[in-house]
Amino acid sequence: MTKLIPRDSDLLKRGFVMGRDLDTRFSQLLEAIAEHENTTVEMLGKTFASKEIENRRTFYPQLKQVLLEQELDIAEFKKIITNCWASGSRFDIIQFGRFTKEKDANVLIQTLIKNFPQDDAEAAARIDAFTTEAVRLGYQDKKGSPNGSAAAALCSVLLTALFPERFVDYRQSRWRDFAQKVGYDISFPATGSYGQGIVWAGQFAADLAETRTFRRTWNVENPLWAVAGIAWVLPGLKLGESNPMPDINEDDEITTLLRHKKQVILYGPPGTGKTFRANNYIKCLNTHDYEVHEDSLLDQQSFSLTIYEPRDGQIPNLTPGTRFVYDWKGRRNWQTYFDELQEGDVALAYNAVKLRRFTTVVRCTRKEADSIEFEVIQQFNGPSFEDMKNDSGLKESDIVRTKMAFGLKRLSQLELQRIIALSEGLTYESLGIELKKIRETIPNKEFVTFHPSFGYEDFIEGLRPLTTDDGTLTYRVEDGIFKTLSRRAFNVLAEMAGIEGRWNESRSIPHLDDTEKKELLKTAPEVPFYLIIDEINRGDISRIFGELITLLEADKRYCGENEITTTLPYSKEKFAIPPNLYIIGTMNTADKSISLVDAALRRRFGFIEMMPNYSVLRSLPDDKDDEIGEIVDTATDALEAINRRIAGNYDRDHQMGHSYLMKVKNAGSRDDALEMLRFAWYHEIVPLLQEYYYDAPARFNEVIGSKFIKLSPDECSFEIRERLYGDEFLMAVEALANGNREQGQAEPDE
Structure with a gap:
């Protein structure tokens, strides 16, 4: 050719x-x-x-x-x-x-x-x-x-x-x-x-x-x-979008519950489209990533140096260019920061005896094993301890919580920012620090599946082993998916609300004043974040959420009327759930009935039941081939018949959902539809029924009949019959759908 x-x-x-x-x-x-x-x-x-x-x-x-x-x-x-x-x-x-x-x-x-x-x-x-x-x-x-x-x-x-x-x-x-x-x-x-x-x-x-x-x-x-x-x-951009949480949404049932409860669980038998509905709800909202902009120190570091007079000298009286030696010799605490300090790093000296305030900028010029040489850069009028204790940005910081009881400590970006704001004559430029404008892309949705081994450490925080460069095994606190998403949601919300405070890693949630909280709460509906928890009941929910189960309630969220902030057990950080974080869970009632779910959880979630929806299968387009429509009708009738029998001899929570047959509905030809039905039947429907009735052969037979299983003479066991093909298979399914007596009663083998 x-x-x-x-x-x-x-x-x-x-x-x-x-x-x-x-x-x-x-x-x-x-x-x-x-x-x-x-x-x-x-x-x-x-x-x-x-x-x-x-x-x-x-x-x-x-x-x-x-x-x-x-x-x-x-x-x-x-x-x-x-x-x-x-x-x-x-x-x-x-x-x-x-x-x-x-x-x-x-x-x-x-x-x-x-x-x-x-x-x-x-x-x-x-x-x-x-x-x-x-x-x-x-x-x-x-x-x-x-x-x-x-x-x-x-x-x-x-x-x-x-x-x-x-x-x-x-x-x-x-x-x-x-x-x-x-x-x-x-x-x-x-x-x-x-x-x-x-x-x-x-x-x-x-x-x-x-x-x-x-x-x-x-x-x-x-x-x-x-x-x-x-x-x-x-x-x-939100091109063509309306308010992310409007009064009327394509799924206003979920929207209403999220507005009032902040979290919802879609529950029902397997195959009823719970995960699809949750994902589709998020998709219909056109959720997108947010970009936040902030000034960052990146890898630049600064320290707080605590001066005790007269042992360390009269540092506030020294002129710029004067050098002095700060004796370490193991008598100071927080050795890790001594190890981090490098020549050229700046520190803010805090007079801990007479003045009880920051007074002097110094730079490390030489570091020995048991001492540090500093050079005075400038004197300034810095905040007193009382100033810092009353400052909304510093009152929950490490330097205030420890009452400055350390020799040397690396300052976080927030701590340095607030000290500069509370000082006279102190700027980033005078410290030789250059702020970098950082733009960070933050996704506003996460998906997680619970399972029996999923725990608090995966969801909130936990200790994880870490091997250092010298081969030493140590442990560090690592954030879980919920804590990480909570921090993201808070930081984006704070930026959108024009609030300076940021929830940085390894730090407590920032303390905000009443005015800032009102602004945060007002902005929250415009900046939604979503966590989808699939198979939520397969995990030990009480253990996974731990003490945070109380914080889920809308009025106990951060900025809520009855706001609760808790201290996490591993990191000792203050934690709260931001008001713009929504949870959508899915729950398969064949695994665990809703009646078995912890009452504390049921009280804090809204619930939406999802049962088999046969109309979804029957709603074929007008131009669909009639032969395909006949197979879809037969398959749907059979599913209805099976579910009636399951509800009668087992319970309603173990019915089978319509999603098992969606591929049949979407087939392009009669042969494809028949093959899709046969695949779903032998590889999904029959195995699931076999799991339900593994110790009840007679009831299994009542549901599916003698064309598909063979009972033993004593009806104490069964085996799956040889698979049917083509029209013979379709006729057997049709007979089951029609409630044929032969399908309802199996004939034990002699």
């Missing part, structure tokens, strides 16, 4: 048609954005994604210059990357810091960019090689698992700076969503290769930048940077 190769004119025509369609769809998207932003399409070129585009215009040329130097200046390279918003979240930057400390990082970067290939396949292979090696050199998460997406993001930033006409900074979900919104004709590569994904995203961005609509709206140098800016902003 001769393979037809399109002529050049055919290719040009095809490209023209694709470009024209892309231009139309992109134009429609811009109109929707303009309506959302209450502006015109023409104005979008000046206002939309302007900060993201400007960030790229500012730092990518600087990055290119550093990369093209004969020898890479790692310090300057690191400084620029931390300013590139597309390089990732805070933890991505921390991984980047680990990566750049490796001596092989410089070599790896040079290997990536030197003689970079023009061929897309070769380019993708080189990107994948870089990503794999970067993971080995530092791009790993807190558990040591590879974080290839962050390594790929760094790689894409480097390539975008060097080849702005070919590549864009890359996060897979952003570019896939963007392409779907404009109906891009070239599908995302299915291989899972980061290299192919980055090449594809560059091609998509280049095609979009060539459309007439884009060129008319963004007439800029390096247009792919502008396309990337749009891709970064787009997920945060």
Whole structure:
């Protein structure tokens, strides 16, 4: 057979048609954005994604210059990357810091960019090689698992700076969503290769930048940077969405219960669509990731130094430039911070005897095994202990809770921020600290399945073993999925409400005043977070939730009328559940009846029963083949007959749901429908019934009949008969559906 190769004119025509369609769809998207932003399409070129585009215009040329130097200046390279918003979240930057400390990082970067290939396949292979090696050199998460997406993001930033006409900074979900919104004709590569994904995203961005609509709206140098800016902003928009918790929703039953109870459980027999309904509810809300922006110290550190006069000297009286020795010799507590302190780090000296306030900025100039030499940088009028104790941001902090009873302590970002705010003559600049603007993408939904071995440690927090670099086995407190999601929900809510306080890792939930809490509560419905717990009754719920079961109630949430804050047992941190976190659970009543669920849990959840819905199966489109409809009707009648018998000789909680037969309904032909029914029958329905009635053969026979099982003469055992095929199988199912006496009574073998 001769393979037809399109002529050049055919290719040009095809490209023209694709470009024209892309231009139309992109134009429609811009109109929707303009309506959302209450502006015109023409104005979008000046206002939309302007900060993201400007960030790229500012730092990518600087990055290119550093990369093209004969020898890479790692310090300057690191400084620029931390300013590139597309390089990732805070933890991505921390991984980047680990990566750049490796001596092989410089070599790896040079290997990536030197003689970079023009061929897309070769380019993708080189990107994948870089990503794999970067993971080995530092791009790993807190558990040591590879974080290839962050390594790929760094790689894409480097390539975008060097080849702005070919590549864009890359996060897979952003570019896939963007392409779907404009109906891009070239599908995302299915291989899972980061290299192919980055090449594809560059091609998509280049095609979009060539459309007439884009060129008319963004007439800029390096247009792919502008396309990337749009891709970064787009997920945060709620195009076409209404209030996330409206009065009337596509599933207003769930919405009403969540509004009043904050958590709901969908319960019923297996196969009734509980998980589907929960996921579909979230999907209908068009839930999306949020972007939060905050100033971060990243890997810069500062300390609090406690001075006891006269032993440590008259530090508040020393002039800048004066040096003094701080004696350690093991008499001070919190040795871990002494070990962390490095030469060049700054500390705020607190006079613990006479003044009981912060007075002096000092810098570590030399550290010995049992002493530290400090140089005085400046004197300032800092907060007293009473000031800090009365400050809403510091009253629950470690420095206040310990009453400054330590020699040396590393200050958290919040502690440093509040001390600066309460001081005269103290700024980040005077401390030599540069705040970095960090943008972090936070998903607003999580999915978890409970099981018998799932515990409090997985859900809230627990101790996990950790092997140190020297091989010593130790333990650390690790957050569970619910605690992590609670922190995310709080931080996004706080930013949206314009509140400074953040709930940082290894810290208690921030203390807010009444005004801030009212603002938080008012904003909560606009920033919903969702946790779906599948098979919630398969876990030991009382053990998993522990003391937090009380905090679930709406009025006991953070900012609630009867707010409760508890201290967690492992970390000793203060914990509360934010008001914008909603829980949707699913519960299979064949595993455990609702009557067996702990009363405390039942009181705190709303419940929605989901039973088999036969109308869902029978609601076929008008153009559906009549022969398919007949098979669907037969299958549905059989399911109804089986469920009537189960309810009669077992209980209603063990009926079988309609989802077992949904594939039959969706079949494209009679043969497909019959095969789908046969598959569901022998591989799902019969095995489940066999499990129900494994010790009750006679009752099993009452349900399914002699065409499918064979009773022993004494009716004490049974075996599954040889499988039926084709119309013979369909006739047996139809006989069961019609309640045929032969189907109702089995004949014991002689």
